[in-house]
Amino acid sequence: MGKFKFFCLVLLFCGCKEKERVREWKVKQPSTFLGLESELKVDEDEMVFIKGGTYTMGAAQQSDTHDALPFHQVMVNDFWIDKTEVTNKQYADFVAATGYKTLAERPVDWEELKTLLPLGTPRPDEASLQPGSMVFTPPNFPISLTDYTQWWSWVSGANWRQPQGPGSSINGKENYPVVHIAFEDAQAYATWAGKRLPTEAEWEYAARGGAEKKEFAWGDELTPNNTYLANFFQGEFPYENTGNDGYVMSAPVASFPPNAYGLYDMIGNVWEWCSDFFEAEKFNPECCKGVVANNPQGPDKTRDPNDPFSIRHVIKGGSFLCSPQYCSNYKPSGRQGSVYDTGMNHIGFRCAKDKV
Template sequence: MILSKKIILTLATGVLFLTSCDSTEATKQTIQSSEPTVEDVVINEPDTVIEGMVWVPGGRYVIGSVDSEAKIVEGPAYEVILDGYWIDETEVTNAQFAAFVEATGYKTVAERPVDWEELKKQLPAGTARPHDSLLRPGSLIFEPSEIANLYDISQWWKWEVGADWRHPHGPNSTIEGKENHPVVHIAFEDAQAYAEWAGKSLPTEAQWEVASRGGAAPKPFAWGNELQPDGAYLANYFQGTFPDNNTRLDGFATTAPVKTYPPNGLGLYDMIGNVWEWTSDWYRPDTHRRNSEIASTKGCINPNGPSSSFDPQNPLSPTRVTKGGSFLCSDQYCSNYRPSARMATAYDSGQEHLGFRCVVILAEN
């Protein structure tokens, strides 16, 4: 599904790109893969310890779908060879992001007026400029109502002037008391800016997916073959009738504090559920198919995604891969609470269920 600032034009112009969580095959792409050989891969944990981060050993891993019910864009499964890397133990929290803003004075995309000249590049030619009131700073919030069509996302996503990371559900909301919740309403450039300030980077899709599995062999869910082993809720996702009747059986209607649920085998929290997380990869629906071809010939070493994006359902908007699902993922709608799940997300858009975490790559001495 694509969530984008284009939703703000719905009332003004009648233009809205509606998509499901599925995609189809795309045109040709170039998959970038580093040139080092397998012998160059950094495997062992360095002596340096980075507080708040977990080491993922380098080596051979399988990514992509191992679930027969997965969407076509998630497969096939194939082997990647990765350098070892550090990854944040948790999603970046409100407190951590506040420290960044305090130090730099940074303003997120949601806190800036909408750039109409940039936005209209993502719209059909001739789209009329909306009223200035629709171009004021804001972001997308989840506002469910009784619905008739699960593929019409405008029924539960609302452009809210004044919604941003400090005000996750609009100008009258606050993050006070939620310092340890994941920061949300973060556009791609916001996540990049934080990562650069922190001396880190955003994970590639391969790095993110390997970390999400916690060092275990690929299975449909990060923790095994069942969504609820022994009836336990192991992540923050939607229960009830989506989108207007959340029964909150996992304890939360929106974000949960980080570390609420058990960590995975590597000691990482909330890799599944809570909020979607940015990766550095451009989105294309056939990335895994093309990477698998590379893997079968010369080996897929440290893949870092295609050189440009393409989504046939939203061809005018540059999109990045987001992973992990969120508190809104439901088995009635998209069931994206799986490591292999991948979503195309417009680079310029923040939402109430979108955050990030970072990685550190240590060059071999």
């Protein structure tokens, strides 16, 4: 991997640590880049109505990473949420109707990129500015788990149509979750469909299916009675996935049993975008006051003292790459912050809608 590609990898995962200023970013309203407003009526047969209420969000001290701590009370309003992750077929219908191009399909704008880089950074060659995305490319031998660049690669030409890069396709995978979707791409689809992205609080409430303080969506055991209830990584991460759950990559939506609310793949398969900016939970004062947070929408910008300059939104639920050895986020409380313009082959989304 060349120095520039390596820097891009670091930029995508960690954001840019500018020395002089924090670059504020606000997503464009989807109508400005679609050129239209949604005229669709939501097909509520594809959604589940979630009756609002108060629940315990987050995780216990001993059971999860600090970003999900602590347990705290949250109230959400009534809402609708998609039964499954948005599929390749659904996203293809959107693209056919609008002509939309995802960020992974657009050439890199050097004039914009250089504002995020140290002054004097030389312009890379044209090949390095071509469209692409991040693809899981594991080695076939044991490695240290401290360096994720050993299993992620920037692949020119990788996008939602070509998930593994040039030569791959989604033919025959119409019912798989669409991936290589950046935050803006998910928002654009949601607006066109007459929906929106769920908040983190809504997403976790729906994922729990009414179960309070359980480690996993189905209880406190990862594989009760040796049964796999979600698509995650088994074996030696990242080089040997045994596929005991039936899949070594993503699975068609609804391949595993639904939760108590009738929602599929809220755990594992692919990470899912939420509308909230990412905030390291232990720094959220609402979590620690003993009060109920009323339908929280997230902070007004990213807040993470360990990475103060990147612009991240919350992703939830884990993916087919979550392993007991690494990133064990196959649980309702599982969460990460992903850079807003990052598309990867384990990030997708589902949509929500207000009760009308």
